[in-house]
Structures are given as C-alpha cells and as structure tokens.
Amino acid sequence: MSLARFSLNQATIKCADLPTAVRATVDAGIPAIGLWREPVAEFGLTASAAAVRDAGLRVSSLCRGGFFTVPEGRARRAASDDNRRALDEAAVLGAPTLVLVAGGLPEGSRDLVGARSRVVEALGELAPHARQVGVTLAIEALHPMYVSDRAVVSTLGQALDLAAPFTPEEVGVVVDTFHVWWDPALREQIARAGRERRIASYQVCDWMMPIASDPLLSRGIPGDGCIDFATITEWVRAAGYRRDVECEIFRQEIWDADAFEVANRVADAYERLIAEHV
Amino acid sequence: MSLARFSLNQATIKCADLPTAVRATVDAGIPAIGLWREPVAEFGLTASAAAVRDAGLRVSSLCRGGFFTVPEGRARRAASDDNRRALDEAAVLGAPTLVLVAGGLPEGSRDLVGARSRVVEALGELAPHARQVGVTLAIEALHPMYVSDRAVVSTLGQALDLAAPFTPEEVGVVVDTFHVWWDPALREQIARAGRERRIASYQVCDWMMPIASDPLLSRGIPGDGCIDFATITEWVRAAGYRRDVECEIFRQEIWDADAFEVANRVADAYERLIAEHV
Numbered sequence: 001m002s003l004a005r006f007s008l009n010q011a012t013i014k015c016a017d018l019p020t021a022v023r024a025t026v027d028a029g030i031p032a033i034g035l036w037r038e039p040v041a042e043f044g045l046t047a048s049a050a051a052v053r054d055a056g057l058r059v060s061s062l063c064r065g066g067f068f069t070v071p072e073g074r075a076r077r078a079a080s081d082d083n084r085r086a087l088d089e090a091a092v093l094g095a096p097t098l099v100l101v102a103g104g105l106p107e108g109s110r111d112l113v114g115a116r117s118r119v120v121e122a123l124g125e126l127a128p129h130a131r132q133v134g135v136t137l138a139i140e141a142l143h144p145m146y147v148s149d150r151a152v153v154s155t156l157g158q159a160l161d162l163a164a165p166f167t168p169e170e171v172g173v174v175v176d177t178f179h180v181w182w183d184p185a186l187r188e189q190i191a192r193a194g195r196e197r198r199i200a201s202y203q204v205c206d207w208m209m210p211i212a213s214d215p216l217l218s219r220g221i222p223g224d225g226c227i228d229f230a231t232i233t234e235w236v237r238a239a240g241y242r243r244d245v246e247c248e249i250f251r252q253e254i255w256d257a258d259a260f261e262v263a264n265r266v267a268d269a270y271e272r273l274i275a276e277h278v
Numbered sequence: 279m280s281l282a283r284f285s286l287n288q289a290t291i292k293c294a295d296l297p298t299a300v301r302a303t304v305d306a307g308i309p310a311i312g313l314w315r316e317p318v319a320e321f322g323l324t325a326s327a328a329a330v331r332d333a334g335l336r337v338s339s340l341c342r343g344g345f346f347t348v349p350e351g352r353a354r355r356a357a358s359d360d361n362r363r364a365l366d367e368a369a370v371l372g373a374p375t376l377v378l379v380a381g382g383l384p385e386g387s388r389d390l391v392g393a394r395s396r397v398v399e400a401l402g403e404l405a406p407h408a409r410q411v412g413v414t415l416a417i418e419a420l421h422p423m424y425v426s427d428r429a430v431v432s433t434l435g436q437a438l439d440l441a442a443p444f445t446p447e448e449v450g451v452v453v454d455t456f457h458v459w460w461d462p463a464l465r466e467q468i469a470r471a472g473r474e475r476r477i478a479s480y481q482v483c484d485w486m487m488p489i490a491s492d493p494l495l496s497r498g499i500p501g502d503g504c505i506d507f508a509t510i511t512e513w514v515r516a517a518g519y520r521r522d523v524e525c526e527i528f529r530q531e532i533w534d535a536d537a538f539e540v541a542n543r544v545a546d547a548y549e550r551l552i553a554e555h556v
Contacts, residue, residue, distance in 0.1 A: 110506040116462065145423040147460040148487055148504040158462040182425040184394065184436040209426055213491050226426040228388040 005278050006270045007032035007060035009203070009248035010039060013259035018043035020259055022055045028263035032058040032244045035093060037086060049093050060244035061138065061201050062086065062095040068122035069103035069115040069152055080122065084129050091133040096243075097200045098130070099138050099174055104149040115152045119162060127170040138200035139163060140174035143182075145215055156180050156189040163198050172200030175236060176248070178207055178219050181227045187235050194239025202236050203246045204229060204274055212251075219249045222269045233277035245270070245278055283556050284548045285310035285338035287481070287526035288317060291537035296321035298537055300333045306541035310336040310522045313371060315364060327371050338522035339416070339479050340364065340373040346400035347381035347393040347430055358400065362407050369411040374521075375478045376408070377416050377452055380431040382424070393430045397440060405448040416478035417441060418452035421460075423493055434458050434467040441476050450478030453514060454526070456485055456497050459505045465513050472517025480514050481524045482507060482552055490529075497527045500547045511555035523548070523556055 008025045010016075010033060016024060018039045025033045033052060040048040040062075052059055065086040070076045083098075090098045102119050105112060123137065130137045139159040142151035153159050156173060163171040173193055180186055193199045206225030212218040222229050233245075247266045254262055286303045288294075288311060294302060296317045303311045311330060318326040318340075330337055343364040348354045361376075368376045380397050383390060401415065408415045417437040420429035431437050437451040451471055458464055471477045484503030490496040500507050511523075525544045532540055 105504060110504055112459070112506060113509065143422065144460040145421070145489060145493075148485065154460050154462055161462075181390070182422040182432050184431075184433055184439075207426060211423060211489070211493050215423075215489050215493075226383060226388055228390060231391065 002275055003029050003267055003271065004031065005243070005245050006030050006267060006275070007034050007058070007244040007246040008263055008266060009034035009061075009063070009246045010036050011063065012247055012249045012254065012266060013262050014255045016259040018048050019051055022051050022057065024259040024263040025057060026055050027260055028267045030263060030267055032060045034061045034063065034246045034248065035059055035095065036063045037089060040089065040093065045089055045092055052093065058244065059093050059095040060246050061097040061099050062090040062093060064099045064101050065137070066100035067103040068119045070106050071118070080125055083122075083126050087126070087129055087133050087135050090135040095135065097136045097138045097172065099140055099201065101140055101142065102151045102153040104147065104152060112147070112152060119153065123162060123166065123171060127166050130170050131167075136169060136172045136200045138172045138174045140176060141179055143179045155183055155185070156193065157185055160189065160193055160196060160198055163196075168197040172198045174201040174203060175199055176203040176205065177227050177229065177232055178205040181207060181232060186232070190232075190235045190239050194241065199236065199239060199241045201243070201246060202241055203248050204233075204270070205247060205249050208251075217250050217252055219251055221249060221254070221266055222247070222273050229273045230277050233274050237278055245274060280553055281307050281545055281549065282309065283521070283523050284308050284545060284553070285312050285336070285522040285524040286541055286544060287312035287339075287341070287524045288314045289341065290525055290527045290532065290544060291540050292533045294537040296326050297329055300329050300335065302537040302541040303335060304333050305538055306545045308541065308545055310338045312339045312341065312524045312526065313337055313373065314341045315367060318367065318371065323367055323370055330371065336522065337371050337373040338524050339375040339377050340368040340371060342377045342379050343415070344378035345381040346397045348384050349396070358403055361400075361404050365404070365407055365411050365413050368413040373413065375414045375416045375450070377418050377479065379418055379420065380429040382427040382430060390425070390430060397431060401440060401444065401449060405444050408448050409445075414447060414450045414478045416450045416452045418454060419457055421457045433461055433463070434471065435463055438467065438471055438474060438476055441474075446475040450476045452479045452481060453477055454481040454483065455505050455507065455510055456483040459485060459510060464510070468510075468513045468517050472519065477514065477517060477519045479521070479524060480519055481526050482511075482548070483525060483527050486529070495528050495530055497529050499527060499532070499544055500525070500551050507551045508555050511552050515556055523552060
C-alpha cells in the first residue's frame with residue numbers, strides 16, 4: 001500500500017523541533033506534513049517554509065486558529081488579529097487550510113447558545129481575509145466532552161451549518177475520526193459535507209479506553225483503539241475527498257518516544273488500515 | 279418555590295438502603311423517588327413497593343434495563359429475560375418507566391453500526407411485554423464519551439429514531455441534562471420529542487469540570503457545573519412535559535455524604551434553579 005496521500009501532523013511528534021519533524025517525516029517516506037504555529041514560530045516562519053519546501057514535503061494544514069467565543073472586547077480583538085496572522089502564516093507555508101478550534105464557554109459562563117452564536121460572527125469577520133490570502137478556514141468539531149473548555153462546535157453537522165453562509169474556498173470543515181466517530185449521523189453528515197464541497201481535512205486518530213486522566217491525551221495510533229477506520233474512510237472517499245489524510249495524536253507515551261520511530265509506526269498503521277480505503 | 283414535581287433518584291444517595299432512601303426523600307419534602315433494581319432486590323420487591331407506598335411517595339422511574347448490544351446467543355437471551363423481569367418489577371413498584379442503557383461495543387468489536395442495529399432488534403423484542411405490563415421503555419442517550427463502553431445511543435435524536443416504530447406508551451426517551459446538554463440540536467430534538475409524545479423522563483444533573491478520573495462520576499448537583507438549567511428546562515416545559523423531574527447524580531463526594539443532607543441539598547438546588555421553569 002502507498003503512503004502517497006498520508007500526512008504526519010507535527011503534534012504527533014510534539015517534542016521534535018521543526019527541522020527534526022521534517023527529517024522524521026521524510027525518513028518515514030511520508031510526503032506531507034501538518035504544521036503547528038508554535039514550532040514554526042520557534043524556527044522562524046520563512047526558515048520553516050524553506051525547510052519544508054527544500055525537503056520536498058507538501059504542507060497539508062496549519063494548526064490552529066479559532067478561540068472565537070470570548071465576548072466582544074480587547075481579548076476578542078486580539079484573537080481576531082491573531083487569526084489573521086495565522087492565515088498569513090498558512091499562506092507563506094503553502095498550507096491550503098487553517099484548522100480552527102472554536103473555543104469553549106467563557107470563564108464562568110453557562111451560555112452555550114450565546115457562545116455558539118459568537119463563532120458565526122467571528123467566521124464572518126475572518127472569511128474575507130481567508131479569501132484574500134487563498135487559505136480555507138477549516139472548522140473542527142471537537143468531541144462533546146470538550147464543549148465546556150475547548151470547543152463549542154461539537155458535531156460535523158453543526159460545523160457544516162456554520163460553514164454554510166460562506167463559499168467552500170473560504171470555510172470548510174475538518175473530519176477528525178477521534179472527535180466524530182461516535183456520531184449516529186456521521187455517515188449522513190460526511191455525505192452532506194461532500195455534496196457541499198466542505199471537507200478541507202480528514203484526520204485519523206483512534207479513541208483509546210479508558211479515557212486518559214487528561215482527556216486531551218486519550219488519542220491513539222489507528223488500530224490501537226475502538227474506531228472502525230475502514231468504514232469511516234470509505235464514507236470520506238465516497239464523499240469525494242482526495243486530499244491528504246493527516247494523523248494527529250496527542251498521547252504522552254507517543255510524545256515520549258523517538259520521533260523517527262513514531263513516524264514509522266503511524267505510517268505503518270496508515271498503510272495497514274487506511275491506505276486501501278482512501 | 280415548590281418541590282411538587284421533584285423526584286430524588288436513589289443513585290444520588292447510593293449508600294443508603296431502600297428504607298433509608300425513602301425516609302431521606304420524605305424528610306426533605308420530596309414527593310417522588312426514582313428506584314434502582316439492586317437496592318430494591320436487596321430489600322425485597324414487595325417490601326420495597328410497600329415501603330414506598332406507605333411513605334406516600336410516587337415512583338418516577340426504575341433504573342435500569344438495556345445492555346442490548348451483545349450478539350445473538352446465550353448472553354443476549356439472558357439479557358432479554360432480565361429486561362422482561364425488570365419490566366415486571368417496574369409494574370409492581372408502580373413505576374411508569376423503565377430506563378434503558380443501550381450497552382457499548384461488545385468486547386473487542388469496532389462495529390458501532392452493527393451494535394446500534396442490535397438495539398433496534400432488542401426494542402422490538404421487549405415492546406410487547408412493556409405494553410402488556412403498562413410500563414414505558416425509556417431509551418436514555420448517554421454522553422458520547424461513553425459510546426464504546428456503556429451506550430451506543432449517543433443523542434436524543436438517535437433515541438427518538440429508535441423509538442419511532444413503537445407507540446409512545448411502549449417506547450419513550452429520557453432527557454438527562456448531563457448527557458445531552460452539549461448537543462447543538464438539543465432544542466430542536468426536545469421540541470420533536472414533545473411533538474412525538476416521547477419524553478418519559480426528564481433528569482437534571484450538572485456537568486462538572488475537570489472530567490473525573492472515573493468519567494462516570496463527573497456528575498454534580500445542579501448549579502455546581504456548566505449547565506444552563508433554566509434554558510433546557512424551559513425547552514422541556516415547552517415540549518409539554520408534565521411529569522416528575524428526577525435528580526440523579528453519581529459523584530464520590532456526594533455518595534460519601536449523609537443521605538439526609540444530600541436529599542436536602544438537591545431539593546434546595548431544584549427549588550432555586552429549576553422549579554420555576556418546569
């Protein structure tokens with residue numbers, strides 16, 4: 001099986017700096033990489049863009065913008081400026097997509113309906129800049145267990161509703177198996193996402209039990225957990241998705257392992273479980 | 279504000295035996311109780327029914343049946359027999375409703391679609407017995423973080439789809455705030471549940487952060503967590519719900535506290551936050 005459409009998200013080898021991440025990706029025969037803003041900033045934006053380009057890697061996405069749910073005021077203006085900068089960085093890096101994490105309930109608030117409505121407004125503010133720099137804003141639905149502290153966007157259907165007022169070039173969605181695999185409406189919403197040309201990124205990552213004491217770190221390498229990757233990947237293929245398939249894992253034992261070894265392990269999992277279904 | 283429609287679910291004072299639970303409920307001025315099969319069996323079914331009746335309490339529900347997802351075979355037949363017994367017990371206790379937890383993925387399985395389809399079959403098997411004994415099977419959607427190990431029914435919409443082939447007297451749904459508060463489709467699905475006359479039980483319980491190391495125990499007393507009870511309760515009222523509002527909390531520090539004190543605390547929370555909205 002081929003790695004032709006596989007991409008290693010940099011968060012999977014979080015402890016590696018950018019040049020090491022690039023080398024580990026190339027070394028494992030992976031043709032694309034998903035970048036994060038923090039390690040890119042650390043190595044320098046222009047230097048990072050050059051390092052990735054010189055290594056012959058595609059950039060599948062940049063993580064991440066968002067955090068849209070704070071009420072109007074200084075913090076919100078700062079977030080808005082930062083999101084514009086993130087779009088500019090994505091353009092410099094050649095990333096087609098900026099992944100957005102919506103943000104949770106503001107401190108002390110219980111107004112989930114209100115927080116969700118602020119996401120709509122923030123997208124409206126950012127979309128013109130996204131169009132201008134040629135980068136798609138990709139709304140990522142996060143698992144409902146993160147709704148209060150991370151992301152008030154909880155289902156693929158909700159993400160598609162949020163994207164609806166914009167063109168697919170301006171606003172798309174991320175399908176991340178870890179976050180959406182449980183959804184009884186998943187098949188139908190992936191098909192809808194295809195019809196509406198909204199799938200900007202497909203990310204693969206397994207659901208591990210028991211849930212980690214830090215629930216952010218409950219993710220695992222495909223095949224190690226509960227998710228049926230063949231079925232979901234076939235749904236994504238049937239929806240017409242033809243871009244890179246990113247593997248993004250947050251897990252302490254994987255972060256503790258050698259980056260080169262991890263790159264090989266995830267590439268192997270992709271070849272065994274996913275490649276034939278993409 | 280009045281406790282007239284409040285019910286204390288016995289799991290909230292898990293360490294109390296049945297007579298103590300009854301006394302704590304009466305003592306707090308709460309007119310109804312939600313029972314669990316295990317403490318009822320321990321005290322004896324007939325004795326429990328008499329104790330509750332003699333105390334002048336309504337029984338709002340019996341917990342629980344379900345565990346429908348094992349493949350056909352001996353375990354599944356045993357589950358089916360046990361569910362029929364649970365319906366009989368509910369009838370003896372005067373409980374209008376048997377709460378159902380669907381069950382998770384069978385050991386080693388990744389076939390979520392298949393597990394879900396077995397829930398449909400199991401309901402079809404049980405519905406005639408439910409009708410016969412005059413007890414409504416109430417499908418409870420559990421939070422998506424429990425999909426692999428507890429319940430493959432994850433949203434109110436999915437529960438309503440499962441109930442659709444049956445009459446509302448045979449099969450209804452539970453709306454438990456802890457499990458469904460995050461759902462972007464909640465308002466719309468509660469309204470639908472009302473139109474379809476499916477709300478068999480409304481349960482109130484807060485979402486506490488951080489998620490407990492045993493995620494089952496992340497529940498809290500209304501007001502202690504992130505949920506907007508006024509809004510959700512108004513939606514449930516607008517849907518025409520007029521039965522008891524149960525408070526069911528799994529939380530170690532609450533189980534460790536005195537049952538009489540806990541009954542008073544939850545009654546107080548109900549009066550402050552929920553009573554005026556029911």
